[in-house]
Amino acid sequence: MVLFSRFFSSVLLAVLYASYGKAAARPGDVKFSTHHVRDLGNGVKVEVFHPPSNYKTFGEGLDVPSSFFDAPIENKTVSFVSSNLNVDSAKVSFKSGFTKDNDESFGYAEQVHDGIPFVNAVANVAFKDNKVVAFGQSFVDTSKAADSKPSVDVSAVISKVEETLQGKKNDIEPTLEYLAQPDGTAALVHVFQVQNDDTGTWYQAYIDAHSGNLLSVTDFVAEASYRVLPVFKMDPTEGLELLTDPSLPSASPNGWHLSKGKDTSGNNVISFKGPQANTTTESSDGLIFDYTYDPSVGPTEGDNIDAARTNGFYVINTHHDTLYQYGFTESAFNFQKDNFGKGGRGNDQVLLSIQDAAGTNNADFATPPDGQSGRCRMFIFTITTPNRDGVLQNDIPLHEMTHGLTNRMTGGGTAKCLQSLESGGMGEGWSDAVAEWFVRSDTPEITDFVTGTWVLNNTEGVRSRPYSTSMTTNPLKYSDVAKLDEVHDIGEVS
Numbered sequence: 067m068v069l070f071s072r073f074f075s076s077v078l079l080a081v082l083y084a085s086y087g088k089a090a091a092r093p094g095d096v097k098f099s100t101h102h103v104r105d106l107g108n109g110v111k112v113e114v115f116h117p118p119s120n121y122k123t124f125g126e127g128l129d130v131p132s133s134f135f136d137a138p139i140e141n142k143t144v145s146f147v148s149s150n151l152n153v154d155s156a157k158v159s160f161k162s163g164f165t166k167d168n169d170e171s172f173g174y175a176e177q178v179h180d181g182i183p184f185v186n187a188v189a190n191v192a193f194k195d196n197k198v199v200a201f202g203q204s205f206v207d208t209s210k211a212a213d214s215k216p217s218v219d220v221s222a223v224i225s226k227v228e229e230t231l232q233g234k235k236n237d238i239e240p241t242l243e244y245l246a247q248p249d250g251t252a253a254l255v256h257v258f259q260v261q262n263d264d265t266g267t268w269y270q271a272y273i274d275a276h277s278g279n280l281l282s283v284t285d286f287v288a289e290a291s292y293r294v295l296p297v298f299k300m301d302p303t304e305g306l307e308l309l310t311d312p313s314l315p316s317a318s319p320n321g322w323h324l325s326k327g328k329d330t331s332g333n334n335v336i337s338f339k340g341p342q343a344n345t346t347t348e349s350s351d352g353l354i355f356d357y358t359y360d361p362s363v364g365p366t367e368g369d370n371i372d373a374a375r376t377n378g379f380y381v382i383n384t385h386h387d388t389l390y391q392y393g394f395t396e397s398a399f400n401f402q403k404d405n406f407g408k409g410g411r412g413n414d415q416v417l418l419s420i421q422d423a424a425g426t427n428n429a430d431f432a433t434p435p436d437g438q439s440g441r442c443r444m445f446i447f448t449i450t451t452p453n454r455d456g457v458l459q460n461d462i463p464l465h466e467m468t469h470g471l472t473n474r475m476t477g478g479g480t481a482k483c484l485q486s487l488e489s490g491g492m493g494e495g496w497s498d499a500v501a502e503w504f505v506r507s508d509t510p511e512i513t514d515f516v517t518g519t520w521v522l523n524n525t526e527g528v529r530s531r532p533y534s535t536s537m538t539t540n541p542l543k544y545s546d547v548a549k550l551d552e553v554h555d556i557g558e559v560s
């Protein structure tokens with residue numbers, strides 16, 4: 067959008083878009099610890115950077131000089147950081163700290179250059195029984211720090227930033243700080259907050275005090291949180307996590323929930339059990355879906371139904387948002403209730419029925435043409451005691467949802483092209499391949515992939531052989547297709 071991009075230098079924009087393309091490429095990138103391109107949803111993208119950090123724990127603890135023992139937390143923190151990093155204590159500023167009654171205390175400090183503190187070069191020290199038990203820090207080299215006297219006054223940039231962030235500066239006093247940049251420089255920045263009471267946005271903005279450019283923001287608003295199995299994990303043995311704001315505004319501009327909705331019913335998918343209205347409602351205010359899946363009891367016990375509906379909602383939405391970036395958009399016949407006037411037919415969000423009573427030990431996806439909802443049914447697996455829920459084995463809903471993708475994108479949204487044996491086999495192979503791509507997206511290594519291991523409780527999974535680059539592990543070749551007459555078997559030849 068011209069209105070908003072005007073504010074950025076074109077060079078910066080080019081860099082941001084280039085890195086956005088890379089950052090968006092793989093869903094596992096959410097794990098990367100230093101960069102995050104924040105899409106503000108109105109055509110503006112800013113890069114949030116945190117310098118590489120280093121965190122150490124010291125087991126029983128690291129002895130510290132006895133002069134530390136009765137010193138206030140401020141003094142202990144500054145002394146430890148400056149001596150450990152071998153920097154002058156004037157380069158370390160105590161920020162905050164607290165002490166617990168069991169003789170544990172925690173100090174937080176910021177790096178300082180020319181008397182000005184850093185936003186993102188910080189340190190934290192944990193003390194216990196007069197020893198240091200943990201130390202984390204992200205201090206940076208300041209040799210390329212910008213001049214500490216601003217050449218652009220904060221009053222000159224406020225209105226531009228308000229326009230970009232579509233809000234008003236609040237009455238918190240602006241501050242002057244340093245912001246460590248990905249290229250090793252440190253920018254001098256004006257820092258202030260911009261809020262919009264109507265839309266609920268609330269940012270802290272960092273504006274270069276020499277160029278006037280908006281360099282970064284902190285978003286204070288958490289839109290929604292879900293306790294789920296991140297898409298780069300396969301099954302609950304790898305641990306569920308509480309993810310905050312996993313939706314991508316460029317793919318789901320209004321987030322994953324309907325306006326005023328507080329349940330697992332949204333623009334891309336409705337996740338329910340039994341009747342479509344039987345969804346999971348937030349566990350606490352603010353779209354928090356924090357239900358813990360307990361694998362030691364059956365899928366219908368305790369919070370497990372809510373955890374399953376939440377995981378299914380998250381996985382299908384993440385598939386939607388990720389594939390959207392690769393072109394599975396409204397005009398390319400995707401699944402959305404509201405297409406926001408961007409082409410294609412709406413009213414066809416995925417209907418995800420978890421623990422569907424129609425079957426066991428399987429899952430399916432029915433793809434009608436664009437404009438009619440896809441129907442995804444996930445079944446309970448009865449091989450183990452207690453039984454296991456197919457929707458908690460991420461590669462299964464990812465496989466099923468990919469049938470929706472390939473049936474819609476092959477042949478122009480009519481959903482009737484992958485019906486012959488060989489094309490159906492390609493559909494199965496694509497579904498396994500996309501599922502693998504998601505669950506392996508946090509690692510650059512290519513390892514053998516076996517799908518469905520947890521629900522079956524065996525290492526061989528549901529296919530005849532692992533997907534593998536080794537011709538010994540998986541010797542299937544295209545010539546084998548002629549000998550096969552089942553779609554999943556044909557799909558394995560890939």
Ligand SMILES: *[C@@H]1O[C@H](CO)[C@@H](O)[C@H](O)[C@H]1NC(C)=O
Pocket residue numbers: 136137138140141
């Ligand atoms: C703690 O640090 C402050 C400020 O540097 C100093 O004035 C004070 O004397 C120190 N207190 C102790 C107990 O070392």
Ligand SMILES: *[C@@H]1O[C@H](CO)[C@@H](O)[C@H](O)[C@H]1NC(C)=O
Pocket residue numbers: 339340341344371372
């Ligand atoms: C609706 O969901 C609840 C759990 O929230 C579940 O106990 C119940 O069986 C579901 N209803 C039907 C008809 O499946």
Ligand SMILES: *[C@@H]1O[C@H](CO)[C@@H](O)[C@H](O)[C@H]1NC(C)=O
Pocket residue numbers: 449450451452523
């Ligand atoms: C999974 O299989 C192992 C043996 O292969 C068995 O000991 C274990 O009880 C099984 N787990 C469940 C939950 O059925």
Ligand SMILES: [Zn+2]
Pocket residue numbers: 465466469494497
């Ligand atoms: Zn399939």
